[in-house]
Amino acid sequence: MFMRFIYKFSSPPYFYAISGKMLPWLTALFFVLLGYGLYGGLITAPADYQQGDSFRIIYVHVPAAWMSMFIYVVMAISGGIGLVWRIKLAEIVSISSASVGASFTFLALVTGSLWGKPMWGAWWVWDARLTSELILLFLYLGVIGLYNGIEDKRTASRAVAILALVGVVNIPIIHYSVEWWNTLHQGATVTKLDKPSIHIDMLIPLLVMAGAFKVYYFIALLLRCRNELLEREPNGKWIDELLEKVK
Amino acid sequence: MRIIKQKRLGLILLMVAGISIATFFGLRAFNDNLMYFFSATDVIEGKAPKDHLFRLGGMVVKGSVVRQPSGLTVRFVLTDMAKEVTVEYTGILPDLFREGQGIVANGKLDANGVFIAQEVLAKHDENYMPPEVAGSMKTAPAETQK
Numbered sequence: 001m002f003m004r005f006i007y008k009f010s011s012p013p014y015f016y017a018i019s020g021k022m023l024p025w026l027t028a029l030f031f032v033l034l035g036y037g038l039y040g041g042l043i044t045a046p047a048d049y050q051q052g053d054s055f056r057i058i059y060v061h062v063p064a065a066w067m068s069m070f071i072y073v074v075m076a077i078s079g080g081i082g083l084v085w086r087i088k089l090a091e092i093v094s095i096s097s098a099s100v101g102a103s104f105t106f107l108a109l110v111t112g113s114l115w116g117k118p119m120w121g122a123w124w125v126w127d128a129r130l131t132s133e134l135i136l137l138f139l140y141l142g143v144i145g146l147y148n149g150i151e152d153k154r155t156a157s158r159a160v161a162i163l164a165l166v167g168v169v170n171i172p173i174i175h176y177s178v179e180w181w182n183t184l185h186q187g188a189t190v191t192k193l194d195k196p197s198i199h200i201d202m203l204i205p206l207l208v209m210a211g212a213f214k215v216y217y218f219i220a221l222l223l224r225c226r227n228e229l230l231e232r233e234p235n236g237k238w239i240d241e242l243l244e245k246v247k
Numbered sequence: 248m249r250i251i252k253q254k255r256l257g258l259i260l261l262m263v264a265g266i267s268i269a270t271f272f273g274l275r276a277f278n279d280n281l282m283y284f285f286s287a288t289d290v291i292e293g294k295a296p297k298d299h300l301f302r303l304g305g306m307v308v309k310g311s312v313v314r315q316p317s318g319l320t321v322r323f324v325l326t327d328m329a330k331e332v333t334v335e336y337t338g339i340l341p342d343l344f345r346e347g348q349g350i351v352a353n354g355k356l357d358a359n360g361v362f363i364a365q366e367v368l369a370k371h372d373e374n375y376m377p378p379e380v381a382g383s384m385k386t387a388p389a390e391t392q393k
Contacts, residue, residue, distance in 0.1 A: 046377030050343065055375060084255045120368045121341035127283035165263055169270045180274075182282045182304060184351055186373040198375040 010089035012229050013238035019222045026219050033212035040205030048202075057115045059206060062190075063213040065108035068136060069171050071101035071217060075143070076168040079161030089225070091157035092232070094164065095147050096224035100217055102140035109133060120184055128177035129185035132170060139167040153232060284351045286327040290362070296355075303332060303362055304351040304370065312346055325350070325362075336364040343369035 008014055041059035048055035075097040082091035112130070113123045124130065143160050150156035178187045190196045196203055230239065274281065284304030285295045295301050305325035312323040320337045323346075334352055344350060344367065354364035 046379075048375050049378040049380070050371055058375070080259055083259060084252050119341070119343055119371055121366075122368055125283070125368065128281050162262075165259060166266055168263065169266050173270070173274070180281075181278075182284050182286070184283055184368060184370055186371055189373040189375065197373050199377055199380060201377070202375050 006087075010087050012089065012233060012236065013242075015089055016226060016229060016238070016242070019226055023219065023222060026215055026222070030212055030215040030219060033208055033215060037205050037209035037212050041209060045202045045205050046199070051119060054115070054118055057111055058202075059209045061108060061111040061115060062206060063210040064104045064111060065133070066191075066210055067213050067217060068101060068105035068108050068133070069174060070214070071097050071104060072136065072139070072164070072171060073168065075101060076161075076164040079157070079164045082157055083161045088154075088232070089229075091154070091161070092225050092228045093221065095143075095157060095160060096221055096228055097217075098140055098143045098147070098160075100220045100224070102137060102144065104213070104217075105133065105137040105140055109137065122184075125184050127183040127185055128181040129174065129183050132174045132177050135170055136167075136174060139163075139170065142167075287325055287330040287332045288327055290332050290356070291330040298355070300353060300355050300365070302351050302353045303334070303364075304349070305332070306349050307344070307346050309346045325352070332360075332362050334362045334364050336367050338367070340367055341369040343371055 009018070037059065042056055045056070047053050075094050078090045078097070079094035081087060082094055109130075112133075116125070117123050143163055146163055147156045147160045150159060175188075175191075177183060178185055189198050190203065190206070198206070233239065284302035287303070287305050289295050290303060295303070303325060305327045308324040308326050308331065312321060314321050318337065319339065320335065321340065322333065322335050324331050324333050326332075334354075336352065336354075349370035349372065351368045351370055352362065352364035353366040353368075354362055357363050
């Protein structure tokens with residue numbers, strides 16, 4: 001049942017049609033979440049007892065960092081599915097995630113740096129958390145570079161999937177770096193087993209922003225996948241049929 | 248066809264498992280180098296390097312901060328709740344520097360066992376709350392409200 005759904009969803013014409021229908025709804029949802037999250041985070045949430053208003057950069061930094069890891073896992077798993085079952089859409093999802101993930105990683109590093117200067121007193125330190133996140137950015141850039149370096153896109157997808165799967169070992173390292181080693185970066189606030197150590201009024205906008213970022217990723221992913229599909233199958237029969245309908 | 252797919256999946260899982268194990272041992276081998284700072288206990292026990300710069304992390308002991316009457320030199324005691332090390336620093340301290348706050352200092356030990364810091368970084372904790380909540384809690388110092 002589930003596999004049948006996967007196979008149906010991953011057929012290019014079906015995917016193209018249904019993603020087209022989903023996009024306007026997702027865009028609306030994104031703006032609602034973003035608007036609420038920004039208003040909640042920048043205006044209604046109280047200032048922090050230690051850091052005052054400066055802590056509000058958390059509403060961009062933390063969701064971006066979460067997304068950087070989440071997208072990597074999606075990229076590696078869909079790359080793996082592409083390797084095993086040779087599903088074209090899985091390959092496309094994998095490579096389309098790479099540049100979105102790289103952007104979020106870059107955003108997390110930049111906002112972290114801007115936050116670190118006033119709070120810690122340094123733009124950058126070579127502690128385990130920051131270094132492993134920088135390695136994540138290089139992994140993304142490696143994936144993008146490797147994909148563009150190979151002419152045949154199906155071969156490129158396979159090569160990229162292996163690189164992505166190799167790099168997946170970095171994800172738990174990023175998450176647990178603050179526990180395994182002494183770091184300047186503080187420990188986890190929300191993603192730990194006991195109660196989050198953040199006040200509820202501050203937590204809700206943070207989770208809403210995380211939701212908004214996730215929906216944004218989904219929108220960007222669908223748009224990129226649609227482009228990539230058209231590019232890979234310029235002579236596909238279903239595209240001709242689609243063009244017929246438009247006329 | 249089915250067997251080929253199972254084989255591919257098996258190979259991929261084997262690859263990921265192998266890399267995880269290799270990384271685990273690699274990181275274990277470099278464990279000491281990955282530590283961003285030494286604790287006060289490490290310094291007392293002589294684990295910290297003697298003749299070159301290293302980082303020392305810990306909590307500033309309450310009531311230990313002494314400012315020199317002239318200049319920017321500050322002396323304070325860092326603790327890891329077991330051992331203590333005296334630190335001397337000349338310069339501007341970060342905003343978050345307070346007694347009872349975690350910091351990381353970069354510098355080296357002098358002949359008397361005093362840590363001469365060249366740089367002081369503030370470490371903030373993972374707790375976020377409004378000042379009213381912090382003020383009502385006994386564990387958090389009340390004067391932190393800005």
